[in-house]
Ligand SMILES: Nc1nc2c(ncn2[C@@H]2O[C@H](COP(=O)(O)OP(=O)(O)OP(=O)(O)O)[C@@H](O)[C@H]2O)c(=O)[nH]1
């Protein structure tokens with residue numbers, strides 16, 4: 001692990017030099033290591049796996065109506081510019097004999113968000129993970145996010161929000177179920 005940190009730190013030092021900075025000046029002396037540690041934290045999802053994260057928190061239940069967990073905040077990094085995108089994730093599922101521990105939805109979101117991502121793939125990966133863990137009759141995921149690469153640079157648009165959704169099982173097949181979910185997460189419930 002130290003080797004990885006050393007190599008990342010050396011690369012951040014090179015970036016500072018590339019910017020024309022003096023990496024040995026007082027304010028920047030610890031920056032390569034700090035930045036490397038920060039980047040390791042922001043991508044720690046690479047070191048996680050679904051089984052360990054869920055930790056067996058799947059419980060038998062006769063509940064077979066839609067369960068919605070909304071407004072799970074997420075911080076990710078776009079794989080094109082390595083700049084943050086920040087937003088909210090809403091997840092719904094229709095249990096089929098099993099329910100998932102509530103905190104695990106947020107943990108699943110983070111496991112995939114804390115990697116280099118595009119929003120579409122992040123949305124799909126979360127939905128497929130919830131389906132895999134719960135074997136639910138349907139899973140729906142919506143993400144709304146703002147991308148720093150569109151705000152701080154490039155087209156510099158401050159108000160555009162990207163919305164992505166992924167519907168599996170009952171949510172894909174049944175328009176009424178889909179509409180109910182979208183109404184619940186849009187706050188018009
Ligand atoms: N679909 C999708 N695109 C993304 C996401 N994050 C960043 N992008 C886009 O990835 C694209 C990369 O385009 P390029 O033309 O290769 O890069 P660029 O010259 O920096 O593009 P501009 O951002 O238009 O300045 C841009 O259109 C970004 O807005 C994402 O999560 N999903």
Ligand SMILES: [Zn+2]
Pocket residue numbers: 078079080081082083147149150
């Ligand atoms: Zn980007």
